[in-house]
Amino acid sequence: MMILKRNLSFYCLTLVCTLIPGVNSYAQSSERKTTVNFYGAIDFTLNRPSGKYNSFFTLGEQDFFVTSRISDRISFLSETVVKFDPRSATTFSPSIERAQMKFDYYKNHSIIAGKIHSPVNFWNDVYHHGRVFFPTIDRPVAFSHFIPLHTLGVRLMGQGLGNLNFGYDLVAGNGISSTDVTREGTDLSFTASAHIKPVDGMRIQAGFYNDLLKNNKAGVHSGQMNQANNYKKDVRFRMLTTSFAYFTEKFEFLNESLYNFNDSDSLGRAKNYSSYTYLGYRLDDNRIPFLLFDITSTDDNELHVTHVHRTQFGLGFRYEFNYLLNLKIQLMRSSDFHDHNGPEIKELDKLFLKIQLAYGL
Numbered sequence: 001m002m003i004l005k006r007n008l009s010f011y012c013l014t015l016v017c018t019l020i021p022g023v024n025s026y027a028q029s030s031e032r033k034t035t036v037n038f039y040g041a042i043d044f045t046l047n048r049p050s051g052k053y054n055s056f057f058t059l060g061e062q063d064f065f066v067t068s069r070i071s072d073r074i075s076f077l078s079e080t081v082v083k084f085d086p087r088s089a090t091t092f093s094p095s096i097e098r099a100q101m102k103f104d105y106y107k108n109h110s111i112i113a114g115k116i117h118s119p120v121n122f123w124n125d126v127y128h129h130g131r132v133f134f135p136t137i138d139r140p141v142a143f144s145h146f147i148p149l150h151t152l153g154v155r156l157m158g159q160g161l162g163n164l165n166f167g168y169d170l171v172a173g174n175g176i177s178s179t180d181v182t183r184e185g186t187d188l189s190f191t192a193s194a195h196i197k198p199v200d201g202m203r204i205q206a207g208f209y210n211d212l213l214k215n216n217k218a219g220v221h222s223g224q225m226n227q228a229n230n231y232k233k234d235v236r237f238r239m240l241t242t243s244f245a246y247f248t249e250k251f252e253f254l255n256e257s258l259y260n261f262n263d264s265d266s267l268g269r270a271k272n273y274s275s276y277t278y279l280g281y282r283l284d285d286n287r288i289p290f291l292l293f294d295i296t297s298t299d300d301n302e303l304h305v306t307h308v309h310r311t312q313f314g315l316g317f318r319y320e321f322n323y324l325l326n327l328k329i330q331l332m333r334s335s336d337f338h339d340h341n342g343p344e345i346k347e348l349d350k351l352f353l354k355i356q357l358a359y360g361l
Helices: 002-031 122-126
Strands: 033-047 054-059 062-069 074-084 092-106 109-117 150-161 166-174 189-196 202-213 235-247 251-264 268-281 287-297 309-322 325-338 346-360
Touching: 092 150, 122 202, 122 235, 122 251, 150 189
Parallel strands: none
Antiparallel strands: 033 054, 033 062, 033 346, 062 074, 074 092, 092 109, 109 150, 150 166, 166 189, 189 202, 202 235, 235 251, 251 268, 268 287, 287 309, 309 325, 325 346
């Protein structure tokens, strides 16, 4: 009898020890939810840049997108992209595009810490690196020259406030000339933007960005092309942006405009601007023809951004198999007039066709 009682006690203790981790695991899993997504694209291009036709396929960015709900108020987002890198032995390398922890501290107000997309305009705040969500094949030209794509720092954010669904963003962090681990000096970059959503599908936004570019460096947080001149003094970089987006069941419209003014001790203030317009009409659940117009121009005394005067016009068609798979076709006309920061003047007029298959898993 004593042996039986001991055995029963042992079995009960073993059962309890076995169940307790299971209960804890269930409690944790009911509060925590992690989602892993993958996005990518394959492009085909036909162009004639210098009197000779080229046709080629391109493997676009492959995007690993992870979100996790840690608790009712705390969440995490990570976005790691594998993309073309000519300096790599395999010509591809990984890049951490976002890694951010979000704390919802009061109703619709949040604080975010980490590497984020700078919320200076609609496109950079709403779209990530998954091309399947882009209305067109490529981003506006301004993203290759002016837009501070990322900021490593702290962001205060509010969403859906009041009858107009007012939203705000205040960001302080490493700027354009910094890396993800260090920055020279004590001047942080600053971003302020505000938007309203007065009706469903509409968003009106204005933004401001301010940064001091130490020694005129172009770091990892900008899509800007590196300057071709040898100016190595500080440049004060400021930018004003406006965005108007209106997406309904039938009609799609987006305008992104910016005015960039950069101050240097050498040539004074340079004034640059860019404007991008997209117009699409949904014929049915799958077919969306669209137009786009994109103009970008830099001042002659610009010392940071590579000089460019480009006008692009495009006709396109997007076929959506579903929300995670689409095919886009664009016929583009691009006119360039730029001096490459030097005495040589070039005027280019290019016509090219681009096809993209964008997908998500």
